[in-house]
Amino acid sequence: MYIRLSKGNTSKFTKVYLVEGYRDENGKSKQRIVKSYGNLEELEAKDPNILQKLKDEAKNMTKNQVNITLNLNSSNDDMEVDQNYGYFFLERLYEDLEISNFFKNKMNNKKYVFDVDQVFKLLLYSRILNPASKKATVENRNQFFEPFDVTLDSVYETLSLMKEIKGDLQLHLHRKITETQGRDTSLIFFDVTNYYFETEIENELKKVGVSKEKKRTHIVQMSLAIDQEGLPVGYELFSGNTHDSTMLIPSMIDMKERYKMGRVILTADKALNSGKNLAFLVSNGDGYIVSQKVRGSSKAFINKILEDDGYVYNDSKTFKIKSFLRERSTKDENGNDVLLKEKVVAFWSQDFDSREKHKRELLEDKINEYLTNPSKYKASNRHGIKKYLKEIEVDTITGEVEDKKTILKFEQDKYERDVALDGYYALVTSEIDMPDSDIIERYRGLWRIEDSFRVLKSDLEGRPVYVRREDRIEGHFLLCFVALLMTRLLENKLCNKYSIRKIQEALKNATCRKITSGIYSLNKQDDVFRTLENAYDVSLNYKNVRIEQIRLYRKEIVHNVKN
Structure with missing residues (x-):
């Protein structure tokens, strides 16, 4: 910016203007008046040094890129x-992760009529800022400061391509995170979830199953591993009819081989705590920290948990903990015997106990209602109370068991045993030398992966899934995985002060x-x-x-x- 003085042929006054140079949309160099200060003679009458001051101010405006006050006539x-322009920060992460270089190297010998990198950027930034269908994403491509020249056909072709490179891109991202963040994979959090579709056409991935939202529909299963910082490490997709517990072994084999990982201590919940899974981990030199179901366990295990001997209380008597060692034999996936040497960490929490007691009050109301009116007891409303009520067909006059009328018998012993277990929790680990407090602390980090699934499903709107073809489904979830990684990096950059949802809104606005x-x-x-x-x-x-x-x-x- 600079000061321009202008004096007309017929005017006795010198006009003072603030002028800036710029290039128009065709790249031509032009100038425009930003502000008129008035007549120089009148300004100098008030301040003899005004001209130099205005020149210094204009120079300072150019240097510091300050705001410009405009008088605009347009409505x-x-x-x-x-x-x-909030996506500039996503561009920074994209550059830091060198994703463009990955595509450049990966597509070196392949020719496409479109720019794969640009298509991926549009899909990725849009998934974070404004999640929508692929069609809507293309229609909204002009929402960015510099619009993307992308067609719907190129989007679908890029999604199909993602199936071929999903493993390589995950490896590339893992290496960059390790290089820039110092990733530690000695402890990994692992869990599985599923995603439902709005389309009913079935393929190798889309199979009918029960979604986490309790819908019986076409779903796809996903396993996800994250590190201690909450950053995703890797994922795998499985067909919708795959049982949760069977996804751990193939996921771990693939991830460890691809990333050349050393020993891993895997942390997971009780849904993945099967003998085959634990035997696999131990046989491959890895370890585990998993939750152990207390109710429904052997009588000997329950008695050990309830036995007060060995527990150490805190000062307020609101928490107690103890641990003990055990050995047990299980079978690996090939049917071979594997001996597990484990530490069991048992603890009781008054807060946990209070929450369960509150739920139990509601449960007791239902039990009493059905005992009074057995005809209301149906298959659809038995969840949570079936194990406490036993159906008996009796003759109400003779008391003999006949096919006359159904009455309900309350299993008092089972109920009282479960009441006694309120507030108790147990963890099982292969790390017998690890302090009890460290075991609990590490397990508590499992909330990070549960939160990651929430982000994938809600904030990034990973479901419902609208694409149909298997290869495009793969591409959709690869995008969601990279979007999760980038949003977690931003969250960590801000020291976890703000949620991903708030960061998304800030960037979007x-x-x-x-x-x-x-x-x-x-x-x-x-x-x-x-x-x-x-x-x-x-x-x-x-x-x-x-x-x-x-x-x-x-x-x-x-x-x-x-x-």
Whole structure:
């Protein structure tokens, strides 16, 4: 910016203008008046040094890229649509992870009529900022500061391609995270979930099963592993009719071979605590920390848990813990005997006990209702109470067992035993030398993977799935996996101060609107976005701004280029 003095042939006054140079949309160099200060003679009458001050101010504006106050005649209705610039931070992560280089190297010998990298960027950024169907994503491709030249056909072709490279891309990302974050895979959290579809056409992946939302529909199963920082390590897809417990072994084999991992201590919940799974881990030199179901276990195990001997209480008597060693024999996947040497960590929590007691009050109300009115007891409402009520066919006059009328018998002993177990929890581990407190602490980290599934399903809207073909289903979930990784990286960058949902909203709301040639109006941003800017040492906290300033801001974020 600079100061221009202009004096007409017939005027005795010198006009003072603030002028800036810019390039129009065709790249031509032009100038425009940003502000008129009035007549120089009148300004100098008030301040003899005003001209030098204005020149210094203009120079400072250029140097610091400050906000420009504009007097605009156009109404808001005449302005163009909002364009997102929050995705600049996603571009930075994309560059840090060198995903463009991955595609460049991977596609080196293959020719496509479209840019795979650009299509992947559009799908990825849109999945984070504005999750939608693939068709809607293409229709909204102009929402970005620099629109993507992408067609729906190229999107579907890219999704199909993702099936071929999903393992290689996961490996590439793992290496970059290890290089930049110092990833530690000695402890891995592992769990499985499923996703339902809105289409009913079946293929090798889509099979009818019961979804986690209790819907009987076509689903696909997913296993997911994350590290101690909550960053996803790898995933696998399985057909919808695959049992949860059978996914651990193939997932671990694939991940360890692909990543060349050393010894892993795997942490999982009781759904994956099968003898075959634990035997597999031990036989391959790995370890485990898993929850152990207390109710429904052997009488000897329950008695050991309830036995007060060995428990250590905290000062307030609201928590107690003990551990003991045991050996047991199980079978591996080939039917061979494997001896498991384990530590059992048992603990009781008053908070946990209180929560279960509250649930039990509701359970008792249902039990009493059905004991009083057995005709209300049906297959559809037996969940949670079936084990306490036994159906007996009797003759109400003679008392003989006949096919006359059904009465319900309350299994008092079973109920009282379960009441006694309220508040108790047990963990089983191969790490017999690990302190009890460390075992509990590591297991508690399992919430991170449960939260990751929530993010995948809700924040990133990974389900329901709308694509039909198997290869495109694979592509959809690869996108979701990379989106989860990038949002977790942003969450960690902000020291876990904000949820992924809040970060998404902050990025989504970072929009600008073209109000005249080369000049944009910026939406006011929230504290989350300002915190993100501070984390990357950038700022665009203005009302109106030149296009060159936005482009410089982008360079500062993506390429760490400072003015």
